[in-house]
Amino acid sequence: MCQLLGMNCNVPTDIVFSFTGFALRGGRTDTHHDGWGIAFFEGAGVRLFVDHMPAIESPVAELIKRYPIKSKNVIAHIRKATQGHVALENCHPFVRELWGRYWVFAHNGDLKEFHPPLTGPFRPVGNTDSERAFCYLLQELRARFGDAPPALEALRAALGELVHHVAGHATFNMMLSDGSALFAHCSTALHYVVRQYPFPTAKLADEDVSVDFAQVTTPRDRVALIVTAPLTTNEAWTAFATGEMKVFVDGLPLE
Template sequence: MCQLLGMNCNVPTDIVFSFEGFRRRAGLTDSHSDGFGIAFFEGKGVRIFRDEKPAALSPVADCVKQYNIKSLNVIAHIRKATQGDVSIVNTHPFIREIWGENWVFAHNGNLKELPDLSGCYCRPIGSTDSETAFCYIADQLKKRYCQKPSEDEIFAYIQELTKELAQYGTFNFILSNGEWMIAHCSTNLHYICRKAPFCQVQRVDDDGVIDFTNYTTKNDKVTIITTFPLTKNEKWTKMEHGGFVFFKDGEKIREVVGVRKELADDGTLGSAQH
């Protein structure tokens, strides 16, 4: 399946260190080679880079390092196709307008059944289950709320819609409107909230090293969300099945704790509270 990367912070920050390790999983250290995308919020605007080529080998991905863009919210995705052909139209992240805002969404998983969008205004452009699911979420949000509701209402309704869709398959995702970021875990999703005192860290995928003390202040807060940890010497939090986290300004603001999935003594899949 695909892999996800998100960043939410309280000051504009570049994601180059994390992305350089992440992109290696698209053709070098792993096989997620069916395209990539990365979206940067800049105020209400979104700057997005996409390519159907593997991120590890893509000149478009090289631009991310060259431009050194700083943003409060970033979502990236490397694709291993399950539904839809390998093409630019099927690369994540996807963008839709909701209440006059750009909303950005990326999904890891496979939904075997999809809702009927024949009566919806929001339609997919490509042929992925991911974009169809996002269109359904966007359409349902607009139908329920004519005007933008509170963050608590948004978070609660996203949970309701997610549970409806997740019964049809694996539904890990990251979603942002440029103000906050929501992460949902079906199988694998990890995060780390960095703040002072910052330290030197080492990447998993190529042993690249950075000392964050040279690039941050004591007030900076940066959260990184990803399918599997990107660094060796930091303590990442693993989200559990069905878990939701709401991040804002680099901090965890709200959380619904998921359920740990385990193998029972008889080898069947059981569950334990986390």
């Protein structure tokens, strides 16, 4: 199974510490070595890095660990190929534009049984079931709301229905962001933690590294991290329920 990592914050924050532990799962502490990718929103723009080399060997992953790009919404993915061959066009996250916003999507799980008709403007470039599901979500959002984006509550309700429909066909752990909110759905495994004042010293589960967040943050900062399996051993991670979708805005899950 692939691994997902999402970050949603109230102020632009770097992800160096969490990405360091996560990247180790791409070939060292776990067996996900069929490519990886990470997308950072920066204002309305997106910075996307994808690679079909294992995350622990990739010079681009090395750059990200050294170069603290600050972002309010990040989605990362380490791939274990189950559908689609190992190629750049099959690496998550995927990016498309809808309503003049970029949308970023990553998925883990198996959607072999999900073959929706794609009749709108969104078509897969690669041959993964994940990109097909992403195209389906955007197609259906555009069909429901037309040319103008809805308010967040309407978007959340529509996505809840669509995601529930997809998850009825198979395993659909996924993260989706339009740069303002981060939507996360759990079929089998997702956990989150909210880091805020007073910040702890966190210890990576995958490597003998600690960071005292109080040294690198201000009392206003609030960061939600969402991940397949908890990244740290001394923070209180909350497991998603099966079939649960959460929406994170400004570093907090919405009620």
